[in-house]
Amino acid sequence: MIAAPVASAGALDVERIRADFPLLARRVHGKPLIYLDNANTSQKPASVIEAVDHFYRRTNANVARAVHALGDEATSAFEASRDKLARFINAPSRDEVIFTSGTTQAINLVAYSYALPRLQAGDTILVTQMEHHANIVPWQLVGARTGAKLKVAPITESGELIVERFIELLTPEVKLAAVTHVSNVLGTINPVAQLARECRKRGIPLLVDGSQAAPHLR
Structure with missing residues (x-):
């Protein structure tokens, strides 16, 4: 029999964290469930489940x-x-603070209520090569209706945004920039504060997809 390791001071207590999530008590294919798809759908801790249950009951x-x-x-x-x-x-x-069903709806809300009435042929929307489809497709659809074009800032082979190139692409025809804070695929953390400063200097609104960053970063 192998004893479970004792967590040292300051160490991450994985078992305690797992215990907060009822679904992780399941066994799949005869083994304890290991769930790695949180960037897609996060499991809910007991406190959230209990709060929802309490609301509907009371x-x-x-x-x-x-x-x-x-x-x-x-x-x-x-x-x-x-x-x-x-x-x-x-x-x-x-x-x-505006509640939506999720980040996809939130980005679409901005695309159709803010961007659609303002964009026209010759305008450009700047995104990055690492964006989730939810932060690409709405701009493509708005562009198709307004004549605006999509411009894509490149990333390195290691999956990091080439910040200097992003800044270079902030040309006068760019009327909106949209960038993820943390990539759900790569885990890359973009310097959104720096990007926001550069956009603000040029009067360009910046949309930040913060869905992956909010649970982890200030």
Whole structure:
């Protein structure tokens, strides 16, 4: 019998973390489940599952529309989560937090409500070679309807953005830049603060796909 290693001070306690996720107690093909697809769909810890369960058992009602007790409770919980998220992502105002079904819908919301009415033939949208399809296809579709073109900043063989080239491509015809903070495929962390400064100097709006970064980085 081999004893489990004892976690040293400051070491990552993998077993404790696994215990937070009920689904990881499953066995698949006769072996403990090892799940490596979190960049696609993350499993939910017990606290999240319990919070959702509690809501449906105790508070389920329409938010911001129902005037009865459950409606008030649901609205209060909904708005409190907006405040928590604003603090978590360091948003200057709770009014900057908009709930969507996910990052794909969020990017499409920007593409069709912001970019579509503003772009025209001759304009350019700058993305990088490492973008998820959700941060490419919306711009292609908007470009097809407006005449705007997609420009792609290259990456190195090791999967890192060539920052100097990205900055060089921020030419006057670029009306929007869209870049992932952390690649879901490569794990590359892009210097979005630097990219944002360069875009701001030129008056170019920057969309950051932060879906992979938010759980891991400040």
